[in-house]
Amino acid sequence: MSNDITDPSDWPTEYASLREIDSHLRCPICKEMLRAAVMLQCHHNFCSECIRRHLDKESNCPACRIPTSTSQMRRNVALDEIANNFKDCRSKLLRILMESLEPKRNTSQQHGPLSRSNSMEIDDVALQQKRRRTSARMSPTNKSAPKISNDGSSNCSQDPNNMNMDLSLADDDNDDRDGDFVDVSSHESTSHHKGKHVTRSSGPVLRSRIPRSSNASTPLELSNNTAPAPELVSSTLPDFGPSNSASGAPTTSVPGSVLSKPSTLVACPICGNGIPFTYTNTHLDNYCLLKQNDPNYTIPYKVIITQKSDIIALYEKCGASGKSISNATANTSTSVSISSTTPGGSPRRTNDSQISPGLSFNSNGGKKPVATYPEPKRIPKLTYSILNDKQLRKKLQELGLPTHGDKQLMQKRHAEYVTIYNANCDATRPQTQAQLMKAMEVWERSYEKDMQTREAQRRALEQQQQIQQKELAQQKKKEEERAATENDTEPGTPTLSSSQSSSQNGGSNHVNNDAVAVAVATASAFAHALKYADEYAELIADVKKRMQADKEKKTLEDNQQAQMRTQPNS
Amino acid sequence: MSSAVHRRMLKEYLAIQKNSATRPHLELLEPIQEDDLLHWQAILLGTADSAYEGGRFRLDIVIPNNYPIHPPAIRFTTKICHPNVHFKTGEICLDILKSEWTPSWTLESVCVAISSLLTNPEPSSPLNCDAANLLRCGDMAGYNSLVKMYTALYAMDDEEQ
Incomplete structure (x- = not known):
């Protein structure tokens, strides 16, 4: 629950x-x-129903109390769509985030306070793990444990989400040497160039890995006219290439291939283009903050995302129709890469012939048809006070609602239905009529239950009151008796004597009402005084003490003043 | 309808448990019984440097079926001397519990509001005329000592309800 x-x-x-x-x-x-x-x-935004x-x-806004009414409500369609979609992906996103945070937390706990270069290394490790996790999880058909193979084609096919940025990497993964090389460089960059990093005021490891566009000097050739995949270029910087590749660090075989996978793209907070997570600082420092365009990343993040989902759709279709996945995905990855690296140009598709004809992905340029939201028909509210039972029953019948019960119930039923019906009109994903009717049934049941509990409570209250009244009556009687006996024994008190006289006047059997009231009052006052005698005594003692203390203080002050007066005189 | 109330109360319950560290003046805020989310209790702590310092004030909270459209019914079960609290019934005169209630309030925020009412009394709409009169006359010493006395009498003892 x-x-x-x-x-x-x-x-x-x-x-945050x-x-x-x-x-x-x-x-x-x-x-x-x-x-x-x-x-x-x-x-201010609210659920329509709420x-x-x-x-x-009440006719004001719950958040700011500004007067308003239902007629001034406007549907916020965009927000509703956002909320709906966020609701859909929330748990998934949360789980992924939590899992990605786990290793980071663990490592930072192990190492305790870190030097700057150390923390970078750990960040790198965490990032690697994150990448491995995401890449493993995101493949929808990959039900078995994620195997990180160095076989480029299978890697590519298993990982549709990463294709978009990974494109050229598929080829590079074939190369074992590359994996080694990449891993070493990343490790070495933190250890060898520690001094370099420390002297720098900002910009961690990433700085040493500035991606270079159309890098001719890289040992690997980029295939298919794709733009330089940033992650690849950055991790294969020739700075310390030869020496490192020769050193052959021991832990390179598996992580190397993992590292060569690009990190997920993120949107630059300034230009909004999609950039790799690890490249953010460099991008900001070198381009966005200098108000220059980054030649490496020209595609808005949004566009990339939509294309990504298209690829997933394509992938699923391919999987469903049993086509050779690796071929299809390899082709699409190429085409997408081209489209995503053509600045300003419309997405182009190459190798159309090889893509199965049933797939019309991206033909719309990633744009959805603009949805229109016609104003739906709402049920008008009724002024129930001018309707009689018959008319109200008719109204309910017209709406297909049950017509039993008294007017109050019918009125509430109608109001409830109008509320949920009209609220449903505001939804971008409206419920069906049947669902609304079901909700009404639930309401009917809970209303009945409420009424029953209320009835039970009312009865219990009545019973309690009756019991209390009985007790009161009994008490009165007792008080009377006591008063009567007190009258006999203590005739001295003035109030009692009066009642005594009156009762004597009225005869011993007949009791005067006034006299009884007085007697009861005095008796209760007496009891009250007895009950709180201790408290009162304490209070009085306290007050007396304070008064005495005040007096003493005063006398002391007086004495002092007197002394002061006498001193100058002497 | 009532299930909506339960959902919301469960939500508030979990939220309260989560950020219990962020409310210094609220010792307790929970349902009296685990299976009844419509009847809560709370314990307010008297603010330091006020006449209520050291006191623990118990609140009884009854959630109506159409909460949060309607406000919760809250009263003090610990006797408290305050211009806006009825001395005998514990009824609280606070606009946000009556006319100024809005559904965006939560039980937690209401408790904070009551807690701040303790230190900022409103003598112009009194339920306890004696305390209010002291304040209106500007007899702060008298008022403070009265409050201190009742706090010591009723709110210091743990057994006292």
Whole structure:
């Protein structure tokens, strides 16, 4: 149960912005992800159903109290779509993030406080692990444990998500030497050039790996006219190539191939282009902050993402139709790479003939048809006070709702249905009529239950009151008796004497009401005084003590003043 | 309808458990019984440097079925001397529990509001006229000592409800 109860604090503190996103996509009323988001005049967003319920009772915004009404509500379609999609991917994203954080946390715990170069190395390790995890998980058909093979084609086919940036790497993975080489360089870059890094004020390891466009000097040739895959170029910088490749570090065979996989792309916060995560600082320092265009990464992140999903779709289709996956994906990866590296140009497709004809991916240039949101027909609210039972019943019948019960129940039923129906009109993923009817059934049941419990509570309260009244009556009687006996024994007190006289006047059997009241009052006052005698005594003692203390203080002060007066005189 | 209340209460319960460290004046905020999410209790701690210092004030919270559209019913079960709290019933006169309630409030935020009401009384709408009169006359010494006395009498003892 607690699994579907979500909260913005589920997100790790490292990703504060995700927390923010999460909290902004929640309705302030129900604290759930927005369902059928609507915006009020004051620009606050709520679930349509929640705000309708609130506006039935009060006509102001729950967040800022600015007066508003249902007629001023506007659907916030974009926000609703965002909330829906975020809801869909939330648990997955959260799991991936948590898993990616685990190794990082573990390593930093092991090493304790770190020197600068050390922490870089660890970051690198964490990144490697992250990459390995993501690449293993993201392949939808890869049900067995992720095997990291050095066979380029199979790697490529198993990992559709990475294809987009990985393209040329598929070839390079064939080369075992490359794997070794890459790994060594990354390790060496932190150890050999420690001095270099430390003297630098900012920009960690990445700086030494500035990707170079069309790098002719790289030992590997880039295939198929693809733009330099940044990760590859960066990790194969010729700076310390020869010596390192000869050194042959022992732990290179497997991690090397992993490292040669690119990190996932992220959107640059300034230009919005997709750049590798590890390349962020370099990109920012060398291009964006200098207001220059980075020739290596010219494609907006959004475009890359849409293309990526297209590839996944294609991949799934290929898998389903039993086509040779490696061929198809290899081709598409090429085509996408070209499209993504053609600045400003429309996405081009090469090798069309080789792609199975049923696949129309990317033919639209990654654009979806613009959706239109016609204003749906809503049920108008009724003024129930001017309707009689018959009319109301007719209205319910028209809506296909049950018509039993008294007017109050019918009225509530109608109001409930109007609320959920109209709220459903605001949803971009509306429920079916049958689902609404089911919700009404649930409501009907819970309403009945509520009424029953309320009835039970009312009865219990009545019984309690009756018992209390009985007790009171008994007490009164007792008090009377006691008063009567007190009258006989203590005729001295003035109030009692009066009652005595009156009772004597009225005869011994007949008891005067006034006299009884007085007697009861005095008796209760007496009892009260007895009950709190100790407390009162304490209080009085306390007050007396304070008064005495004050007096002593005063006398002391007086004495002092007197002394002061006498001293100058003497 | 009532399931929505339960969902929301469960949500609040989990949220409260998660960030329990961030509320110094709230010793406790939880359902009285695990299976009844509509009846809660809370213990407020008297703010340091105020007349309520050292006191533990128990609150009884009843959640209505149409929460959060309707506000929760909250009253003090510990006797407390405060201009806006009824001395006998513990009823609290706080606008956000009545007319100014909005569904975006949570139990936690309401408890914070009550906690701040303790140190910022509103003598113009009193439920405890004696305390309010002291304040209105500007007799801060009298008011503070009265509050201190009742805090010591009723709110210091752990057994006292």
